[in-house]
Amino acid sequence: MAQAARAVTVVPFTQRAEALTGADWVWWWVDGTGAYGMLVQAKRVTVTRSNWSFDFGYEVKSAARPQREMLLSTAALLDLLPVYALYLGTGDYRGWECCSDDHGNGNCISCVKRTISLMPALLAEKLIVSDAVSTYERSVALEDLWTPPPAGALLIPTLEKQLAPELLNFLQEPQDGTRAVTRSMIDQVLRARYGAFTAVSTSVASPQSGDHDQLGRVFGDVPDDTGHWGQRYFEHTLNPLLHVPPGYVLGIASGDFDQDRLTSDMPDNIAGIVVVRVPPHE
Template structure:
């Protein structure tokens, strides 16, 4: 059949006017990529595709800068919502905006919606190193709220028909994956927080006045410590005090602060060769592991219980094959919990996602998706490690054929 030539133009807007556009832009880029593949087929030689995508044409950002931009994008959406008296974004929408704004430097692979009430976790974040190693964290998103004119977060949330504590579900999922868990808190805007009261005696709102904390991360064991030891009305204050901006998972841009740990400083418990990656981390994966541990180790230093130096085995592929089982007053041994996420190579299910293959059902049924933070200088589409070739962001159903 004879066909005349025709042109398809795709213009991608980077300033959406509605919340759905943040997710739609990613799907439009996927459609545009499919059109380009079609135009490259000799059978469709008359098809010409022209794509205008300001984000793709922009100079690559460093990964930390991409997370800063994503943090700011969420803040702008929150401001727009609050000006219209619509309240704060829900966790799922805020996360979609965050990931879309961080792309393409931060890549994400979305599965079907997981049953959060059953598994607890939202996303698996993976921080890659140039040599092929990685650090993985299960992340649960939570939004702050206003309760009787008080600034509040809920660390005791129970979900499902049986009202299971969400933190227990997260701990169980962390055992399945052999990685730590953490929270990302969407805390609104500075103006939103300033209009509310802080329940902590003597604070007078100072915690809510911090700059750059509209999107915070907090290690899961630190959050569990708050839940057990402080009053629910004070959880928001303590989260704001302990939490750090999301982008600080890669450090603050300067030298890392001094680090002290009850077990890591004991050479009889942990040899020097195993302490070095945490004391002087090299690359984003070790840095992210150090940042998570830095929120937990000071808590252990203040717990009055003897060190338990007996070693336990870590999951296969872990950078540390054995670590002390010392737990202090935490619900699990804290070093294996955190450093179990530090792997010598990328696990197969993460490599599947990076290569465009559907991960196993036990992964897709437990997660909304996987977020990959490549090392600086590795742009979307560039191979970042022999075990993990990075491809542009894509969306699929886990039931789609590999």
């Protein structure tokens, strides 16, 4: 706990966001090689027999737009990955549903880790995410987020042929630190894409300005494929991976920032910022 406390810096804003959208939080994962940014919204599971629901379509009466729409639009504005932090409760509440291949009976460690799980908002489809299996398949335990992936990402062969060598290596080789966090998110998206029947786009997005310098995005040449989401999911998931954190993140990490100015620079639906210094894997 002491190590975790030293690794995390939290900057809370006013409670103005609570009434608007349920308080979305900016999370930045930072290490010596770069940074990965998310906009995170909390959701609690409701378990009824074997049915699970998260109310992804929740609407706040005092807000002009649905909560999900605000999450997606604000994440796009800030160039962050929109993510749901799923509170799944205890193993008893979930009936100790099988969480993984190494699932154990009662007090299963993997189940305990699953209490807080992160899911890319792109995958939060109400009709699909409706039970334990679909929830576990499309999310990752918070405690395992920076664990190096044990194997390469699941890739449709047509997509694999479109990948630049650097990106292909990233998806096939073990990653560490912020890149492991990024892989945790893109792997979930690619697994869902692998199981879909939508035809694969054969074009590649044009390089974006500054993508290959040492300050901007890590990956610029990515496939244009949208899947059934109608969203260029490679850009959507990988754009928040940067060589260098934004200036406000560097300021927070060093303790040299003006909180009032930081608050005023952020959209009204942001409740605060969390900066996590990701430890190297041992």
